[in-house]
Amino acid sequence: MLQVSRKFEYGLHAVTYLATKGQGRVVTVKEMADDIGFSQEFLSKAMQSLKRAGIASSVQGVKGGYTLGRATTEITVADIALAIEGKPHLVRCGVKAESCEVFSSCHHRGYMGTLQHKIQDLLEDTTIYSLLQQIVP
Amino acid sequence: MLQVSRKFEYGLHAVTYLATKGQGRVVTVKEMADDIGFSQEFLSKAMQSLKRAGIASSVQGVKGGYTLGRATTEITVADIALAIEGKPHLVRCGVKAESCEVFSSCHHRGYMGTLQHKIQDLLEDTTIYSLLQQIVP
DNA sequence: CAGAGCAGGACTGAATTTGTCCTGCTTAAT
DNA sequence: ATTAAGCAGGACAAATTCAGTCCTGCTCTG
Secondary structure (H helix, E strand, O other): OOOOOHHHHHHHHHHHHHHHHOOOOOEOHHHHHHHHOOOHHHHHHHHHHHHHOOOEEEEOOOOOEEEEOOOHHHOEHHHHHHHHHOOOOOOHHHOOHHHOOOHHHOOOHHHHHHHHHHHHHHHHOOEHHHHHHHHOO | OOOOOHHHHHHHHHHHHHHHHOOOOOEOHHHHHHHHOOOHHHHHHHHHHHHHOOOEEEEOOOOOEEEEOOOHHHOEHHHHHHHHHOOOOOOHHHOOHHHOOOHHHOOOHHHHHHHHHHHHHHHHOOEHHHHHHHHOO
């Protein structure tokens, strides 16, 4: 259906939320979930993915929570997509060649590959910083 | 996962297959399925979608089958995607505003909208004709 | 040492995708 | 006129993926 996953939507919202809170501020998942209006449990999963990718960093224990792991100019939408959905594969043969019945005779692999690359470029072109500029002009 | 559906892959293969067979030639689903290596039943579904969109046209009865509905220069990858997957909705709120918990306060709708538009443009830029050129230089 | 909060594995239910089956309609050929 | 090839399309079944929950453990502050 060429649709982004819900977890990605959660993640993107979370990152912009953290960005508006400022760099130093540590925010709990509960606060974010309540404020934004998401399920706390599920948002937590998204945050864990973002943390593993270095996009967010976490503070353990009481008074713990999440902060952005780096500057908003250094986080692109592509980073978030990669952190949450893993490497993109527009077509199945990108994941597993065996999953394609016509792999050896396929005419479209080249095109689909460059298409995916172009989409990737679009995502890399947007940093969280520039995204926030668009929101609050 | 931002992946194209299998039915779309079937459809794209079918269209290029028909294109290489030449305009007039009527081809049965069975022939295509055997030649390409797809399930006949499922490919048939894809063809029906393509037909409804005018991309393919069908001939009923014995000696029936499918042909391309118009010139390869007049069929884009976007046309095939639309025929088979329907209108694209990168995010859920495009389908149903209610499916988004934060619709009213959402910061990303604008960006996701233009992103979707750009992807759409990429798909519209490729005609079957140009796709075939890439394959057989 | 109690409790807030992150980490992450396991599991469940829902939704979507993929694929099959069956019945009916159209038409060329006999 | 009858037969069989082939499209049309609804209904259904299986498989996969996604979304969301639950639970247990670990870490740190007060």
